[in-house]
């Protein structure tokens with residue numbers, strides 16, 4: 001068994017949840033925040049048998065899309081009164097996925 005940890009965009013969260021339920025894949029959704037954009041995203045924890053990993057990865061891939069987001073980092077031009085905002089475009093991935101070994105699984 002493996003634990004799939006997938007960080008996805010909030011906009012894709014309901015679609016992915018629905019696809020996982022339809023495929024009879026159990027998952028837990030956590031509200032999370034991206035360290036860079038400091039915007040909300042969603043983290044799925046999916047405990048799954050090894051032989052179903054590719055199926056779950058395909059569901060994630062098919063239901064999560066990459067998008068461009070604008071962010072405005074604060075830059076100082078020399079002194080404290082002259083902060084300027086430079087909007088920059090950031091490509092946020094469809095999903096960032098980690099696959100971890102599970103030593104033991106119990107369900108009571």
Ligand code: 2BA
Pocket residue numbers: 007008033034035036037038039041090091092093094095096
């Ligand atoms: P954020 O940290 O908010 O990052 C959003 C997007 O900003 C990233 O998209 C990437 O395109 C860009 N970005 C992140 N850090 C950057 C940096 N230091 N310099 C320039 N651009 C940067 P993704 O790579 O698709 O990541 C989407 C979200 O997945 C991230 O949101 C974060 O919550 C999570 N994530 C990505 N890589 C991770 C990792 N190695 N460990 C844990 N979480 C990760």
